[in-house]
Amino acid sequence: MNLSELLRTALHSLRINIIRSTLAILGVVVGVGAVIVLISMGQGVKTQISDQVRGMGTDLVIVRPGKEIAPEDQEISAQTSSMALAASTLSEKDAGTAREEKELVLAATGVIEQQARVESPKAMAVRVVAGDPDLGKVRDLEYTAVDKGWTHEGGARGDCAIGQAVKSALFEEKAGDREAIGKKLVIGNREFTVKAVMVPREKSLIADPNRQVVIGLEDARDLFGAPGTDRVLEVHVKAREASKVKETKAALKARLEKVHDESTPFYVSTQDDLVASFDKIFSILTALVFGVALVSLSESAIGVSNIMYIAVRERTREIGVRLAQGASTRAILMQFLLESVTLCVIGAAVGIPLGYGVSFLINRYSVLPALTPLWSVLVALTAGVVVGVAAGVYPAWKATKSDIAEVLRAE
Numbered sequence: 440m441n442l443s444e445l446l447r448t449a450l451h452s453l454r455i456n457i458i459r460s461t462l463a464i465l466g467v468v469v470g471v472g473a474v475i476v477l478i479s480m481g482q483g484v485k486t487q488i489s490d491q492v493r494g495m496g497t498d499l500v501i502v503r504p505g506k507e508i509a510p511e512d513q514e515i516s517a518q519t520s521s522m523a524l525a526a527s528t529l530s531e532k533d534a535g536t537a538r539e540e541k542e543l544v545l546a547a548t549g550v551i552e553q554q555a556r557v558e559s560p561k562a563m564a565v566r567v568v569a570g571d572p573d574l575g576k577v578r579d580l581e582y583t584a585v586d587k588g589w590t591h592e593g594g595a596r597g598d599c600a601i602g603q604a605v606k607s608a609l610f611e612e613k614a615g616d617r618e619a620i621g622k623k624l625v626i627g628n629r630e631f632t633v634k635a636v637m638v639p640r641e642k643s644l645i646a647d648p649n650r651q652v653v654i655g656l657e658d659a660r661d662l663f664g665a666p667g668t669d670r671v672l673e674v675h676v677k678a679r680e681a682s683k684v685k686e687t688k689a690a691l692k693a694r695l696e697k698v699h700d701e702s703t704p705f706y707v708s709t710q711d712d713l714v715a716s717f718d719k720i721f722s723i724l725t726a727l728v729f730g731v732a733l734v735s736l737s738e739s740a741i742g743v744s745n746i747m748y749i750a751v752r753e754r755t756r757e758i759g760v761r762l763a764q765g766a767s768t769r770a771i772l773m774q775f776l777l778e779s780v781t782l783c784v785i786g787a788a789v790g791i792p793l794g795y796g797v798s799f800l801i802n803r804y805s806v807l808p809a810l811t812p813l814w815s816v817l818v819a820l821t822a823g824v825v826v827g828v829a830a831g832v833y834p835a836w837k838a839t840k841s842d843i844a845e846v847l848r849a850e
Contacts (some may be wrong), residue, residue, distance in 0.1 A: 446777060456750070460782060463585035465745040467786025467826065468793060470739035470821045474732040475794025478815040480801065481728040483808030485721050498545075498681040499577070500688050500709055502537070502674035503693065504528040507706035524551060524665040524672055528703040531656070531669045533695060537676045540694055542685040545679045549671030551659040557652060559609040559624035565602075566651045567626060569659030570675070576722060577677045580653070584616035586634040594655055599624070600635035600647030604649035626652065627662045684709050736822055739786070743830035747779050748833065758817025772836065780824060791816055 454460075476614055486601065504527045530547070537547035548570040555567045570651050572579065572592035581590065582600065601609075606619045616636040624631050631654065640648040660666050678687040692707045802809040 446781070459653075459749075463782050464786040464789070466739045466742040467783050467823060468593055468790040470735040470826070471790030471823050472794035472797065474819045474822060475791060475811060475815055476797050476801070476809070476817065477728045479794070479798035479809040479811040481724050481805060481816065482812055482815070483798075483810040484724065486810050490678045497710060498678040498686060500676040500678060500691060500707060502529060502533060502676065502691065502707050503704055504672070505706055506704045507708075508822075512819060514757065524660065524663045526555075526639060527665075527670045528674055528705055529671050529674055529700070531571060532572070532698070534671070535673045536694055536698060537674055537691055538686070540574075541688050541841050543679055543683060543690055545677045546573040547674060547676040548572070548573040548577045549656060549673055549677050550673045550675050551663060552664050552673070553659075555626050555652075555662065557609065557624050557626050559622065561609050563605065563608045563650070567659065567662070568651050568653050569656045570653075571656055577675045580779055581638045583636040583638050584620055584636045584737065586612060586620050589634040589716055591653065594634065596630070596655060596658055597631050598634045599631040599653065600637055601655040602637050602647075602649040602651045603639040604647060604650060606636055624652075626654075626758075629658065631658070631664060649764045688833055718727055736826055739783075739832045740826045740842040743779055743782055743826065744833065747775060747831050747834035748780070750775070750778070775834055776828065776831045779834070780827035783830070784820075785828030787820050790823070791819050796820065821834070824839040 475838075482486065525728055532551045534547045534549040537544055551567075551569040553567055555565060557563055557565045568578075575591050580600070589598065601619065601624075603616075606616065609624060610619050610622060619633050619636050622633045624633065631652075637648075637651070637653070642649065654662075660668060660670065670802070672769045676687065676691060688707050688709055695705060695707070710802050795816075798809040
């Protein structure tokens with residue numbers, strides 16, 4: 440019996456038990472669709488985080504206090520929370536040292552960045568960012584409204600700039616940006632005057648730049664426990680050319696090593712290094728995704744295997760007749776395997792576009808990103824075929840072991 444005849448026989452057998460076949464196909468549809476959705480969500484999160492980290496600037500080099508930790512050993516918290524300001528080994532002088540690398544460095548600023556509570560009189564949690572006069576160049580700060588004559592470079596103590604979310608939450612939501620200028624807000628026990636409102640920026644999974652308040656370094660030291668010092672949490676450096684960021688990193692490390700010793704350790708990283716530090720989290724996420732997908736496909740395989748096993752039991756007489764007519768055990772094996780694979784391929788053919796559609800809706804109408812790569816479709820299709828083979832092996836083998844005399848007596 441050739442392949443076309445086997446396929447015709449398999450489809451005929453599936454049509455005879457249409458409800459049972461449909462239920463088996465439905466199980467595969469759900470399993471394959473789940474694989475597509477889970478991979479899409481995992482890939483979407485990974486891609487968005489990577490893009491958003493790099494979106495902070497591929498020309499950005501960051502000097503951090505303490506000893507460098509290998510990316511695979513870093514924890515997510517090490518990247519989302521800063522060391523205590525009082526324990527930092529960096530100072531404003533390090534930003535000045537970085538600026539001396541004039542051929543490679545466009546701007547450098549000492550940075551203090553911490554979570555804080557703001558009241559005016561409403562309250563909200565914000566990210567307080569402080570830097571020296573080069574902060575605007577390094578962070579590409581832009582404003583929709585600015586108090587006349589005010590600049591971050593020339594700002595006085597108690598001045599601040601706020602993000603769009605801060606303006607909407609603390610003041611009247613419909614109020615214009617200009618109306619927020621001159622308003623008062625309180626951070627900790629200190630009062631600040633709004634001098635500028637920053638342009639709206641895209642919210643990311645890592646942070647919301649619209650929930651930021653920008654203040655001066657001296658004010659930040661007073662708030663976060665290092666008054667009267669020149670300490671900063673990090674030094675952010677903007678390279679003149681993004682293509683020379685690695686060269687800039689090496690030059691900064693060599694220059695700063697001349698003014699630091701073992702008692703004041705530091706390390707230099709780029710945005711690519713930060714992305715690498717997330718690889719451990721991404722690998723765990725990928726393993727979790729495939730684990731859940733495997734469970735889903737296993738359930739589908741059990742359902743298909745059960746259907747095929749019942750089919751073998753119900754068709755014992757048919758098997759006996761075919762064996763009596765000289766059909767080979769290989770032909771019997773191929774018939775039941777092909778029926779099983781056909782069920783799963785049909786399920787995969789329906790489950791793939793279903794999973795793609797669900798991923799599209801998740802990406803469009805929820806906060807979770809979902810990106811469906813081509814390889815996920817290939818994985819789902821391959822999984823469908825594998826499930827079909829795996830689910831049909833035992834029932835097909837069982838059919839080939841039938842005794843002709845016994846099955847011919849079966850009713």
